[in-house]
Amino acid sequence: MFDQISAINRSHPQPPAAARSQSPPPAAHLFEADIRSPHDLIDDRPDDGVFRVHRDVFRDPEVFAHEMRSFFAAGWAFVGHASQLPQPHDFLCVELAGQPLVLMRDAAGRLHCVHNSCRHKGARVVHHRRGNRRTHVCHYHGWSYGSDGANIAIKGKAEGDYTPAFDAESHDLAAVARFGEYRGFLFASLDADVPPLDAWLGDARVFIDLAVDAAEHGLELVPGAVSYTYRGNWKLQLENSTDAYHFSSTHPSYLRLLERRSRMPQRTDVEAAIWQAGKKQQEMMGSFGFANGHALVWTTTPQENHPLYPLLPALRERFGERRADWMLRTRQLNIFPNLQIASNAALQMRVIRPVAVDCTEITSYCLAPVGEAAPQRRQRLRQYEDFFNPSGLATPDDTVTYEDCQRGFASGDIEWQQGYARGMGRLVWGADAHAAELGIRPTTSVSGSFEMSDETIFHALYRHWAARLRKAAA
Numbered sequence: 001m002f003d004q005i006s007a008i009n010r011s012h013p014q015p016p017a018a019a020r021s022q023s024p025p026p027a028a029h030l031f032e033a034d035i036r037s038p039h040d041l042i043d044d045r046p047d048d049g050v051f052r053v054h055r056d057v058f059r060d061p062e063v064f065a066h067e068m069r070s071f072f073a074a075g076w077a078f079v080g081h082a083s084q085l086p087q088p089h090d091f092l093c094v095e096l097a098g099q100p101l102v103l104m105r106d107a108a109g110r111l112h113c114v115h116n117s118c119r120h121k122g123a124r125v126v127h128h129r130r131g132n133r134r135t136h137v138c139h140y141h142g143w144s145y146g147s148d149g150a151n152i153a154i155k156g157k158a159e160g161d162y163t164p165a166f167d168a169e170s171h172d173l174a175a176v177a178r179f180g181e182y183r184g185f186l187f188a189s190l191d192a193d194v195p196p197l198d199a200w201l202g203d204a205r206v207f208i209d210l211a212v213d214a215a216e217h218g219l220e221l222v223p224g225a226v227s228y229t230y231r232g233n234w235k236l237q238l239e240n241s242t243d244a245y246h247f248s249s250t251h252p253s254y255l256r257l258l259e260r261r262s263r264m265p266q267r268t269d270v271e272a273a274i275w276q277a278g279k280k281q282q283e284m285m286g287s288f289g290f291a292n293g294h295a296l297v298w299t300t301t302p303q304e305n306h307p308l309y310p311l312l313p314a315l316r317e318r319f320g321e322r323r324a325d326w327m328l329r330t331r332q333l334n335i336f337p338n339l340q341i342a343s344n345a346a347l348q349m350r351v352i353r354p355v356a357v358d359c360t361e362i363t364s365y366c367l368a369p370v371g372e373a374a375p376q377r378r379q380r381l382r383q384y385e386d387f388f389n390p391s392g393l394a395t396p397d398d399t400v401t402y403e404d405c406q407r408g409f410a411s412g413d414i415e416w417q418q419g420y421a422r423g424m425g426r427l428v429w430g431a432d433a434h435a436a437e438l439g440i441r442p443t444t445s446v447s448g449s450f451e452m453s454d455e456t457i458f459h460a461l462y463r464h465w466a467a468r469l470r471k472a473a474a
Contacts, residue, residue: 042466043416044459046427051420051459058233059409064357070472071337071465073097074191076200078339078351079113081365082184083220084130089147092130095353096188101176102126103186106148107134111181113188114149114173125173149173183212184219185339203440204294207333211347214308214315214327215369221349222366222381226389229361232402234338234354237362238461240398241340241350242297242332244285245422245453250401254393286434286447287423289460293336297457298434299450303328307346307376307383322437336464341367346384358406364389420462423454 041063043052056063071077079094085105092103093116100116102125118125118138125136125145135152137144142155151171154160178189180197185208187197194200201208212219230237240246248255285299303309306328315324331343340350347367355361366384368377387394423446432445446454 217370230399232406287457288442293464299330
């Protein structure tokens, strides 16, 4: 079934005249093949105002298997943050597409990403999740490796009577095919046939830059991480972080709490201020869809209770008023396929690890400026704890809803989701005025009131998703 992925339309789609502010770029048109199967998974017809996703995208194990090969093995994926390995000889065990990897920082401070598998008989060499070691010794036959993954010694080498052919081979821990860093964010690919990292990130880099540049001495992960699982497809999380439409119906208890807080004397929570602004219809929102499946939703919110607010004059002096304003906006960034950076006052990083078609692990971290003043760090942590994670006031609502969706997908007679239409009448192909402020050219732009709750933000994800899987099936 899977090699029949194609779009419903047989020709290049064009946006309807009402939504067309400029001609759509060729990169936006990823579907050209004729219909060859009733099991097409993406129905992308902007000329007719239609974008739909088939429910098999979330429930078919065969689809999931192809995703793991095409996105998590054969493409760039996030594997860690440089601040997790601050010292020479630090290491961190991670997993990519089910394969065990180790991030290592060698004696000279260089970062490496290698397979956590001894070259002799395949046993894992590193067993602790993280730590600091100059050497790593395999427990099985005693082969040893340095903090750069290079083989140091083969036990009993002199007595082994090895052939010259064996000596000619590399015995180092095998490096991943591609490994790269952008502003402290580390990415790897198990396939060498990927574009350069900067090109793959494209204009989504600007929003990583906003987060990093706002921290004069760089970003760090606050010690501690939270991992949890839910019984649902991994793309439910990828969608949800950029989904404004669900907020009022999924999180009513949180909204009631914010309303009560807003009435408390001398209460200065940023969420209470946001609540008041929302009631006054002062909020705006917008979205950018990028090539390679990346996407961002932004919202204008009150700045006075943002942890960076005391630094706003300095930020304006360094970066200009417009860029400083963007640094204090609420931003939800998806770096396809597995990294989310949420700038809801507190700066949160989520890493998505698909376990099965209906099981996903999420690990979340709080990102903060290095050397942040104690009052701002305390404020940041309270905001992070308030909303995010299983102990927060909103994440449990989301994860329960993901599981509810996955159970609903068992209704096999229902084929198509109808959750991708909001905002299509306002869609701009290319850059709108908000994108122009940052000098970026996304594939699509949308902006309007918060109540619009744009869903075109999901289109970039699924256009890239379908294009990559069609290419893999060819």
